[in-house]
Amino acid sequence: MYEVVSGLLEVFSAMFQGYCLQYFFGSFLEGRIRNRRISVLAVTALYGALRLGAGFFLPKGYTSFWVFVRLAVILCIISVTALAFYRALGKMALFLIVTFMAVGEMSFFLAHMLFELGNHLFRLWDWCLGNGYISSLEFYNCIASITLMGNQILFYAIGAAVLYFTLRRVVQDYREKEYAVHRTELLFILTPGLAGLMVCTLLRITIDTAENGAPETLYDRYPSLMVIMPVILLLLLFSVMFGLKLFQDMICWNREKSSRIILEKQVSSLQEHMGEMERVYSGIRGMRHDMKNTISLIMHPIMNGRPPSLRMCWPG
Structure with a gap:
C-alpha cells in the first residue's frame, strides 16, 4: 500500500512541477502552441515524463558526483x-x-x-508500545503505516504549495516583462537563485552521513540544523522574491527619473523661451516709446506753425 501511494505521489509531484513550469515560463515567454490548454497539457506531460524517467534511471544516492549529474539532468530537462x-x-x-x-x-x-520532524512521531509510538499504551502490535503497525503515509502526503503537499506560491509571487512582482535585461541586471537577479541552489546542493551532498558504519542524517548529528536550515532556506526564498521586487522598483524609479529629467529640461527650455520673449517685448516697448517721442518731435513744429483755428481742432 505504501509503495502504491508513494509512486502516485511521485507522479503527482512530477506533473505538478510541469504545470508550475508552464505557468512560470508562459508568464514571460511566448509559446509556440497557440492553444492555451494544449500547451499546458503538452508542457506538463513532457516535463513530468522526463522527470519520472530521470528519477527512475538515476541512482538514489547523494554522493557529490551523482548530485551534480542530477542537477545537470534537471537543467537539460528544463532547457x-x-x-x-x-x-x-x-x-x-x-x-x-x-x-x-x-x-x-x-x-x-x-x-x-517538516518530513523529518514528522518522523519523530515514530519515537512516540515506540514509547507508547514500550509502556503499554499500545497493547496490540497490529494496532501499532496500523498507526505506523498511517503516520508514514501521512508524512509522505504532507511532504509532497508542502513542497508543491511552496513551489507554486513562490513562483506565483515572482510572476506578480515581475511587472516589467517587456524590459530588456542588461548583463549586470541579470547577475543581480540571478544571484539569490544561484545562492539558494548551491545551498541546496550542499545539503544534498552532506545530508546523509555514517557513524561507525550506521547511516544517519545530518539532522541526527546536529539537531539544531532542524531550526537553522529552514530559516536559511526561507531567507533565500525571500531574497529571490524581494530581490526581484527591488529590481522592478529600480526600473520604475529609473523611468520616473528619466521622465523627471526630460520634464525639467522642457521647463528649462520654456523658461528660456519666456525670457527671450520678454526681451523681445521689452525691445518692442522701447521702440514704441522711441517712436512716440519721434512723432512728438515731428509734430511739435507743425503744430506751432499752424493757424490758431487749426491748432484748436488738432488734439494736444
Whole structure:
C-alpha cells in the first residue's frame, strides 16, 4: 500500500512541477502552441515524463558526483522543455531556468525538514508500545503505516504549495516583462537563485552521513540544523522574491527619473523661451516709446506753425 501511494505521489509531484513550469515560463515567454490548454497539457506531460524517467534511471544516492549529474539532468530537462514550447530564449530564459530550479530545490528541502520532524512521531509510538499504551502490535503497525503515509502526503503537499506560491509571487512582482535585461541586471537577479541552489546542493551532498558504519542524517548529528536550515532556506526564498521586487522598483524609479529629467529640461527650455520673449517685448516697448517721442518731435513744429483755428481742432 505504501509503495502504491508513494509512486502516485511521485507522479503527482512530477506533473505538478510541469504545470508550475508552464505557468512560470508562459508568464514571460511566448509559446509556440497557440492553444492555451494544449500547451499546458503538452508542457506538463513532457516535463513530468522526463522527470519520472530521470528519477527512475538515476541512482538514489547523494554522493557529490551523482548530485551534480542530477542537477545537470534537471537543467537539460528544463532547457529541452523550454526550447520545445517557447520562443525568444535568451537572458530571460536563463533567469527563468535558474529561478525555477532554485525554488524547486528550496521547496523540496523545506518540505523535507517538516518530513523529518514528522518522523519523530515514530519515537512516540515506540514509547507508547514500550509502556503499554499500545497493547496490540497490529494496532501499532496500523498507526505506523498511517503516520508514514501521512508524512509522505504532507511532504509532497508542502513542497508543491511552496513551489507554486513562490513562483506565483515572482510572476506578480515581475511587472516589467517587456524590459530588456542588461548583463549586470541579470547577475543581480540571478544571484539569490544561484545562492539558494548551491545551498541546496550542499545539503544534498552532506545530508546523509555514517557513524561507525550506521547511516544517519545530518539532522541526527546536529539537531539544531532542524531550526537553522529552514530559516536559511526561507531567507533565500525571500531574497529571490524581494530581490526581484527591488529590481522592478529600480526600473520604475529609473523611468520616473528619466521622465523627471526630460520634464525639467522642457521647463528649462520654456523658461528660456519666456525670457527671450520678454526681451523681445521689452525691445518692442522701447521702440514704441522711441517712436512716440519721434512723432512728438515731428509734430511739435507743425503744430506751432499752424493757424490758431487749426491748432484748436488738432488734439494736444
